[in-house]
Amino acid sequence: MAxxxxxxxxxxxxxxxxxxxxxxxxxxxxxxDADYDALYRRLxxxxxxxxxxxxxxSPSLRVGGAPVAAFEQVVRDVPMLxxxxxxxxxxxxxxxxxxxxxxxxxxxxxxxxxxxxxLGIELWYQGGLLVDxxxxxxxxxxxRITRNAQTIxxxxxxxxxxxxxxxxxxxxxxxxxxxxxxxELEADGKPAFKNARNAAAGSLRLLDPSVTASxxxxxxxxxxxxxxxxxxxxxxxxxxxxxxxxxxxxxxxRCDGFEAVQAAYEKLLSRRERLPxxxxxxxVKVDSYxxxxxxxxxxxxxxxxxxxxxxxxxxxxxxxxxLVQVGRTGALTPVADxxxxxxxxxxxxxxxxxxxxxxxxxxxxxxxxVVIEKAGEIIPQVIEVLKDRRDGGEQAFAMPQRCPVCGTPxxxxxxxxxxxxxxxxxxxxxxxxxxxxxxxxxxxxxxLGPALVDQLVESGLxxxxxxxxxxxxxxxxxxERMAEKSARNVxxxxxxxxxPGARTLRRLLTALGLPHVxxxxxxxxxxxFGRLSRLAAMSPEEAGAALEGVHRIGPEIRESLREWLAAPxxxxxxxxxxxxxxxxxxxAADAAAAAAAAxxxxxxxxxxxxxxxxxxxxxxxxxxxxxxGVFARAVSGETDYLVAGExxxxxxxxxxxxKGVKVIDEETLYxxxxxxxxxxxxxxxxxxxxxxNP
Ligand code: IVH
Numbered sequence: 060m061a062x063x064x065x066x067x068x069x070x071x072x073x074x075x076x077x078x079x080x081x082x083x084x085x086x087x088x089x090x091x092d093a094d095y096d097a098l099y100r101r102l103x104x105x106x107x108x109x110x111x112x113x114x115x116x117s118p119s120l121r122v123g124g125a126p127v128a129a130f131e132q133v134v135r136d137v138p139m140l141x142x143x144x145x146x147x148x149x150x151x152x153x154x155x156x157x158x159x160x161x162x163x164x165x166x167x168x169x170x171x172x173x174x175x176x177x178l179g180i181e182l183w184y185q186g187g188l189l190v191d192x193x194x195x196x197x198x199x200x201x202x203r204i205t206r207n208a209q210t211i212x213x214x215x216x217x218x219x220x221x222x223x224x225x226x227x228x229x230x231x232x233x234x235x236x237x238x239x240x241x242x243e244l245e246a247d248g249k250p251a252f253k254n255a256r257n258a259a260a261g262s263l264r265l266l267d268p269s270v271t272a273s274x275x276x277x278x279x280x281x282x283x284x285x286x287x288x289x290x291x292x293x294x295x296x297x298x299x300x301x302x303x304x305x306x307x308x309x310x311x312x313r314c315d316g317f318e319a320v321q322a323a324y325e326k327l328l329s330r331r332e333r334l335p336x337x338x339x340x341x342x343v344k345v346d347s348y349x350x351x352x353x354x355x356x357x358x359x360x361x362x363x364x365x366x367x368x369x370x371x372x373x374x375x376x377x378x379x380x381x382l383v384q385v386g387r388t389g390a391l392t393p394v395a396d397x398x399x400x401x402x403x404x405x406x407x408x409x410x411x412x413x414x415x416x417x418x419x420x421x422x423x424x425x426x427x428x429v430v431i432e433k434a435g436e437i438i439p440q441v442i443e444v445l446k447d448r449r450d451g452g453e454q455a456f457a458m459p460q461r462c463p464v465c466g467t468p469x470x471x472x473x474x475x476x477x478x479x480x481x482x483x484x485x486x487x488x489x490x491x492x493x494x495x496x497x498x499x500x501x502x503x504x505x506x507l508g509p510a511l512v513d514q515l516v517e518s519g520l521x522x523x524x525x526x527x528x529x530x531x532x533x534x535x536x537x538x539e540r541m542a543e544k545s546a547r548n549v550x551x552x553x554x555x556x557x558x559p560g561a562r563t564l565r566r567l568l569t570a571l572g573l574p575h576v577x578x579x580x581x582x583x584x585x586x587x588f589g590r591l592s593r594l595a596a597m598s599p600e601e602a603g604a605a606l607e608g609v610h611r612i613g614p615e616i617r618e619s620l621r622e623w624l625a626a627p628x629x630x631x632x633x634x635x636x637x638x639x640x641x642x643x644x645x646x647a648a649d650a651a652a653a654a655a656a657a658x659x660x661x662x663x664x665x666x667x668x669x670x671x672x673x674x675x676x677x678x679x680x681x682x683x684x685x686x687x688g689v690f691a692r693a694v695s696g697e698t699d700y701l702v703a704g705e706x707x708x709x710x711x712x713x714x715x716x717x718k719g720v721k722v723i724d725e726e727t728l729y730x731x732x733x734x735x736x737x738x739x740x741x742x743x744x745x746x747x748x749x750x751x752n753p
Contacts, residue, residue: 063105063108063109065109065112067105068102068105068106068109068112069114071098071101071102071105072102072114072116072117072118074098075095075098075099075102075118076116076118076215076216076217078090078095078098079118079121079212080215080304082095082212083212083213083306084213084304084305084306092563093563093646096646097646099118099119102117102118102119103119106119107681115188115190115216116188116189116216116217117216118216120206120209120210120216121209121210121212121272122210122269122272123206123207123210123267123268123269123270123271123272123273124206124268124269125268126266126267126268126269127206127266127268128266129266130202130203130204130264130266131202131203132200132201132202132203133193133196133200133201133202133203134199134200135198135199135200135201137284138198138199139179139181139195139198139199139201139227140198140356140359140360140361141198141359141360142342142360142361142364142365142366143359143360143364143365143366144340144365144366144367144368145365145366145367145368146367146368146370148321151320151321151324151343151365151367152317154343154365155317155320157362158345158354158362158363161353161354161362162350162353162354165350166315166316167316167345167346167347167350168292168294168313168314168315168316168345168346168347169313169314169319169320169343169344169345169346170292170293170294170297170311170312170313170314170343170344170346171311171312171314171320171323171324171327171341171342171343171344172281172308172310172311172312172341172342172344173308173310173311173327173334173336173338173340173341173342174338174339174340174341174342174366174368175229175231175279175308175336175337175338176231176254176255176256176336176337176338176339177229177230177231177232177255177256177259177260177336177337178194178195178229178230178231178256178259178260178263178264179194179195179227179228179229180192180193180194180195180204180208180227180228180229180230180263180278181193181194181195181201181225181226181227182208182214182225182226182227182228182280183224183225184218184222184223184224184225184226185223186221186222186223187217187218187219187220187221187222187223188216188217188218189205189208189209189214189215189216189217190205191203191205192204192205192207192208192209192214193205194263194264195227202264204263204264206268207263207264207265207268207271208263209268210268210269210271210272210276211230211271211276211277211278213277213278213306214278214305215303215304215305218303218304219302219303219304220303222303224283224285224288224289225283225284225285226280226282226283226300226305227280227281227282227283227284228278228279228280228281228282228305229278229279229281230259230263230276230277230278231255231256231259231276231277231278231279231336231337232255232258232259232262232274232275232276232277232336232337233275233277233335233336234255234334234335234336234337235335236275236277237252237254237255237258239500240252240258240274240275241258243577245386245390245392245413245477246386246387246388246390246572246574247388247475247574247575248388248390248472248474248475248476248477248479248574249475249476250413250414250476251413253440254337255336255337256337258274259276262274262276263276272579273577273579273580277306277336278306279306279307279308280300280305280306280307281297281300281307281308281311281342282296283296283300286348286351286352287348287349287352290348291347291348291349292346292347292348293344293345293346293347293348293351294311294313294346297311310327310330310334312326313346320343323341324341324343324367327341328369331369331403332403332404332405338369339368339369340366340367340368340369341366341367341369342364342365342366342367343364343365343366343367344363344364345363345364350363351363370403371432372402372403372432372433372439373402373430373431373432373433373442374400374401374402374407374430374431375400375428375429375430375431375445376397376398376399376400376407376428376429376431377397377398377426377427377428377429378395378396378397378423378424378425378426378427378429378441379396379397379398379425380395380396380425381393381394381395381396381412381418381423381425381456382394382396383458383459383463384487385462385463385464385480385485385487385488385491386488386491387488387491387492387494387495387572388479388488388572388574389462389479389480389481389482389483389485389488390477390478390479391458391459391462391463391469391477391478391479391480392411392412392413392414392477393411393412393413393414393415393418393456393458394409394410394411394412394438395409395410395411395412395423395429395441396408396409397409397410397429397431400431402431402433402439403433407431407433407439409438409439410429410431410438410439410440410441411438411439411440411441412440412441413440413476414476414477414478415458415476415478416476417476418456418458421441421443421444422444422446423441423444423456424444424449424453424454424455424456425453425454425455425456426449426452426453426454427444427445427446427448427449427453428444428445428448429441429443429444429445430442430443430445458478462480462482462485462487464480464485464486464487465480465482465484465485465486465487467480467481467482467485468481469481483626483628483629484522484628486516486517489516489521489522489523490509490512490513490516492523492524492572493507493512493515493516493521493524493527494507494509494512495570495572496524496527496570496571496572497512498570500569500578501566501567501569501570502556502562502566502567502570503556503562503566504527504552504553504555504556505548505552506545506548506549506552507527507549507552507553510540511538511541511549514538514539515527515530515538518538520534523632523635524570524571524632524636525632525635525636525639525641527553528553528554528557528636528639528640528641529639530549530550530553531550532546532547532550535549535550557639557640557641559644560644561643562643563585563643563644563645563646564585564588564589564590564591564594564643564644564645565578565581565582565585565586565645566581566643567591567636567641567643568581568584568585569581571632573619573620573623574619574623575615575616575619575620576616576619576620580612580616583609583612584606584609584612584620585645586645587605587606587609588602588605588645589644589645590642590643590644590645591633591636591637591641591642591643592637592642594633595630595633595634595636595637597624599620599621599622599624599625599630600621601663602620602621602624603617603618603620603621603624604665604689604697605689606620607689607690607691607692608680608684608689608690608691608692660686660687660731660732661683661686661687661688661731661732662687662688663687663688663689664687664688664689664699664700665688665689665691665697665698665699665700666683666688666689666690666691666698666699666700666701666702666728667690667691667692667693667694667698667700667701667702667720668680668690668701668702668704669694669701669702669703669704669707669711670703670704670705670706670707671704671705671706672702672704672705672725673704673725674725679702679725679728682729682732683728683732686731686732694714694715694718694720695718696718696719698715698718698720699720699721700720700721700722700723700728701715701720701721701722701723702723702724702725702728703722703723703724704724704725
């Protein structure tokens with residue numbers, strides 16, 4: 060890190076902020092993931108070496124920080140008002156009538172915005188810097204969620220101008236992200252969120268900001284309470300917010316009169332199913348702040364705005380049967396087979412019942428009349444059973460004790476809501492896993508659609524994801540609807556996903572669908588191992604130990620990874636992938652670190668520390684890891700060395716020695732790492748790792 064100046068650091072902060080804005084707000088990235096990651100890692104390195112430089116708007120805030128015990132309450136003297144609302148066109152006309160009556164002879168332009176179904180928040184900026192954030196709560200009392208808000212990449216940490224003001228908006232989930240989150244939660248045996256709104260609220264109001272950071276929350280800003288001091292109208296407010304770097308919903312419309320307001324509503328309603336976010340209606344606002352001021356507010360609502368809600372997306376139908384689907388992790392999901400019914404533009408014949416607990420709570424029986432709702436879910440859900448319509452002919456349904464596809468007895472682990480098929484060869488699991496493997500989020504293999512996956516598994520050509528890489532055009536040709544050209548496309552697409560540099564280890568780990576390892580965890584695990592062959596060459600114990608001390612990977616995840624690797628079929632799968640030439644790497648810097656870890660002078664040695672050292676403990680940890688050692692939090696029988704600092708009692712040293720642990724001092728450790736002691740335990744010196752040599 061020699062030669063880095065504070066100006067270099069500040070420039071890096073600005074540059075990363077610019078790329079965040081390009082990527083997250085404008086959707087127009089200039090850098091690829093690997094280049095961005097390299098800049099970001101450099102930022103983290105500088106911040107670790109110069110903690111006093113860290114800026115209050117550093118992009119490193121985006122990863123969250125230490126959990127808090129509880130949220131502070133924020134009590135507002137002027138409460139955030141809520142909106143009057145209606146489902147009724149006549150009531151909307153009445154609202155309009157009241158507005159024009161109160162402003163006689165004036166033209167009244169409106170702004171019509173989607174009413175985003177998320178969680179209201181308020182952000183405070185001081186001199187352009189984000190200093191505080193709170194939820195709307197009940198309007199008067201909200202919760203201070205500043206650390207969590209800082210992890211939302213769309214929220215600028217610093218504005219293009221040094222403004223001091225407040226701005227309100229809505230934190231929400233994009234529907235595609237919501238579906239992916241629920242899939243991940245269900246794969247982990249955790250309860251899914253009922254709808255995108257609950258997912259947003261649940262993810263923002265987490266006491267551990269690093270978990271919030273792992274959730275792809277989004278935000279739209281739409282209201283500046285100080286009004287005219289910021290811009291003359293609502294429309295110009297949205298424009299100015301956008302120019303300042305805030306995400307502003309692009310589906311808002313400025314309307315000259317009532318007819319245009321109705322048309323804007325109709326237009327959004329017709330696009331409802333295709334919007335990337337969940338909107339439960341529109342908000343109609345008088346555009347001019349001068350007019351808003353004259354209209355004023357009642358005790359509860361402003362008189363210048365109203366929420367005009369979309370019709371509820373509910374329908375009533377009958378349960379014809381209950382099916383049980385098997386997911387890629389073996390989770391058994393009960394699904395209601397319904398009499399087909401129209402629900403906001405589509406015909407619905409399936410609804411998720413999530414899991415047996417949920418099914419029991421609803422008490423759904425075959426033959427029941429039920430209310431289903433589409434609340435941002437791809438698959439609608441049964442939300443209510445109309446029990447007063449029962450005639451006694453309904454049949455209760457019990458979750459099967461065996462996997463409905465392969466017949467293996469199903470298991471339900473403590474603390475999980477899902478019952479699972481434990482058979483990794485279960486054809487249903489294999490199909491789902493391969494489908495998932497091919498998705499864009501994972502290995503991104505084109506031309507590998509669900510129907511083809513079914514055929515590949517049923518024909519026995521593919522029994523695990525590694526088999527994909529052995530497929531030939533000749534093997535594919537006999538399959539149904541498989542012309543030579545398609546067969547070539549499939550084989551080429553699979554080959555592309557294996558090409559060196561085409562996919563990262565992170566993606567492959569995501570694609571393998573290990574329990575608890577979603578995209579974010581996969582990045583951390585991938586950074587530790589650098590490439591697949593390295594992970595595949597380790598014993599499950601070594602791999603678990605290598606993750607010790609990795610920020611944000613706790614014992615639960617380590618243990619689950621160790622367990623996964625310990626299953627013979629999984630170890631074999633990794634070896635088979637490597638043998639098939641699938642050996643993706645994590646981008647350069649991490650790979651170098653991992654290489655150092657494999658060959659460094661402390662390679663594989665477990666090192667614990669006690670007493671007061673000359674260097675900070677986390678510095679020692681980083682240095683040990685950079686030289687291939689494994690940093691242990693406590694001494695155990697597996698520890699190789701205990702580095703004893705000052706003021707360490709004899710008892711501690713004797714206890715360590717009794718366990719066969721060698722006790723060394725800090726200087727010896729650092730001389731080993733520097734390679735200037737002949738008795739260093741591992742290989743020789745490895746150059747200048749991170750400038751940490753004494
Ligand atoms: S304006 C004083 N605009 O709907 C007016 N609200 O009860 C401030 N909402 O709590 C609100 N989208 O969380 C406004 N485009 C939008 C909105 C919106 C969603 C939420 C907001 C508020 C609730 C209204």
